[in-house]
Amino acid sequence: MDASALRNGLRKRCPLCGDGDVFVSYFTIRERCSSCDLRFEREHGYWLGAMIVAMALIIVAFAVVFLGGLALTWPDVPWTGLLIATAAINLLLPVLAYPWCMTVWMGLHHAVVTSDRDEGSQPRYDR
Numbered sequence: 001m002d003a004s005a006l007r008n009g010l011r012k013r014c015p016l017c018g019d020g021d022v023f024v025s026y027f028t029i030r031e032r033c034s035s036c037d038l039r040f041e042r043e044h045g046y047w048l049g050a051m052i053v054a055m056a057l058i059i060v061a062f063a064v065v066f067l068g069g070l071a072l073t074w075p076d077v078p079w080t081g082l083l084i085a086t087a088a089i090n091l092l093l094p095v096l097a098y099p100w101c102m103t104v105w106m107g108l109h110h111a112v113v114t115s116d117r118d119e120g121s122q123p124r125y126d127r
């Protein structure tokens with residue numbers, strides 16, 4: 001497992017080289033890395049993994065806020081405030097974390113899959 005790929009993903013960088021501009025704009029990812037020419041979308045449906053990263057992030061954030069809110073205010077829980085806070089997390093976090101979820105997914109995928117492909121006869125990436 002290549003931990004540097006995951007670190008690069010956490011930093012919103014190319015998983016292979018750690019450099020390069022991954023995004024053209026906030027919601028648009030480049031086809032290839034501007035530094036090492038790595039193709040970012042490896043196959044059709046590749047970004048489903050980024051959706052799983054986003055869902056995991058939202059579930060953890062929701063649980064922390066909801067359970068933390070309950071623990072800090074029990075027994076006089078401000079239910080309306082807690083509802084607004086958790087609804088805001090569920091609505092805003094996917095938008096705010098969108099680029100990060102994509103690069104984290106690329107880092108996770110690259111860290112796990114690339115090491116397997118390096119040992120076999122298949123090409124690492126379509127360059």
Ligand SMILES: [Zn+2]
Pocket residue numbers: 014015016017018019020033034035036037038
């Ligand atoms: Zn690169």
